[in-house]
Amino acid sequence: MINVLLQSITTEMFVGLAFCFGLVVGSFLNVVILRLPQQLYAQWKEQSEEFLSRPQNAQDTPVETILWPPSKCSECGHAIKPWQNIPLLSYLLLRGRCANCSSSISMQYPLVELLTGTMIAVTAYHYSGQIEVLYAVFFTLVLIALAGIDAREKLLPDQITLPLLWIGLIANLNEFFVPLSDAVVGAIAGYLALWSVYWLFKLITGKEGMGYGDFKLLAALGAWLGWQMLPLVILLSSIVGAFVGIFMIVLGGKDRNVQIPFGPFLAAAGWIALMWGDKIISGYSSAFSFY
Numbered sequence: 167m168i169n170v171l172l173q174s175i176t177t178e179m180f181v182g183l184a185f186c187f188g189l190v191v192g193s194f195l196n197v198v199i200l201r202l203p204q205q206l207y208a209q210w211k212e213q214s215e216e217f218l219s220r221p222q223n224a225q226d227t228p229v230e231t232i233l234w235p236p237s238k239c240s241e242c243g244h245a246i247k248p249w250q251n252i253p254l255l256s257y258l259l260l261r262g263r264c265a266n267c268s269s270s271i272s273m274q275y276p277l278v279e280l281l282t283g284t285m286i287a288v289t290a291y292h293y294s295g296q297i298e299v300l301y302a303v304f305f306t307l308v309l310i311a312l313a314g315i316d317a318r319e320k321l322l323p324d325q326i327t328l329p330l331l332w333i334g335l336i337a338n339l340n341e342f343f344v345p346l347s348d349a350v351v352g353a354i355a356g357y358l359a360l361w362s363v364y365w366l367f368k369l370i371t372g373k374e375g376m377g378y379g380d381f382k383l384l385a386a387l388g389a390w391l392g393w394q395m396l397p398l399v400i401l402l403s404s405i406v407g408a409f410v411g412i413f414m415i416v417l418g419g420k421d422r423n424v425q426i427p428f429g430p431f432l433a434a435a436g437w438i439a440l441m442w443g444d445k446i447i448s449g450y451s452s453a454f455s456f457y
């Protein structure tokens with residue numbers, strides 16, 4: 167029954183619907199990106215105070231959670247009405263300004279919405295008509311949230327990276343993307359690869375080149391993509407990361423010691439590897455083969 171229904175919907179309709187779905191979910195991801203780190207910081211503060219047996223400050227303002235309170239303007243606190251909360255359209259209609267105090271609305275909102283819509287549409291097109299599409303959409307959404315949080319806060323929360331790893335293994339229990347053995351080796355090798363780079367860098371320079379969150383994210387990518395994709399993911403993320411780093415030093419006048427989070431590059435490379443990894447690798451090996 168579902169198969170008949172699926173076949174009657176054309177790919178174009180499916181991709182269009184996926185784009186609209188992506189816009190709406192992108193709007194929700196904006197909230198996750200902004201509020202989840204604040205919620206975690208408040209939890210860590212509470213736990214630290216408890217551990218140190220310090221009296222807790224009862225006057226603390228209630229922490230915003232992902233579901234509460236409803237969206238409001240960050241400048242004037244004006245509650246955002248439903249029609250002002252339509253992904254992308256509202257930003258255009260309001261010309262990027264709050265309807266009440268006309269302070270400018272962060273470009274992050276429409277950008278994340280548009281990016282999510284586009285990436286979900288591409289994912290839907292790529293996996294159209296296959297059950298894998300559900301997992302691939304989930305993978306895409308989680309990577310966007312992680313990239314956004316890491317870009318803003320230099321943080322890849324365990325609360326997201328670890329479930330991403332487990333769910334990757336569960337997906338591959340059914341060999342949705344790669345055989346389970348490749349996924350398990352991928353998770354282990356992904357963690358160890360960056361862990362060794364971290365310690366090598368630390369022993370040589372005495373500095374920390376990346377965070378533990380990066381190891382866990384690459385472990386999760388290995389669980390989804392299999393160990394065979396890890397070299398491609400590391401290569402792609404390093405090349406793009408190096409370009410962006412040089413760009414920021416040259417143009418932004420940032421000094422060399424500025425920390426650029428690696429998570430967004432890992433996430434982007436992981437997504438590209440899920441979509442086109444096989445093609446890239448086979449194209450690469452045929453271009454360099456001497457047979």
Ligand SMILES: [Zn+2]
Nearest residue numbers: 239242264267
């Ligand atoms: Zn306002």
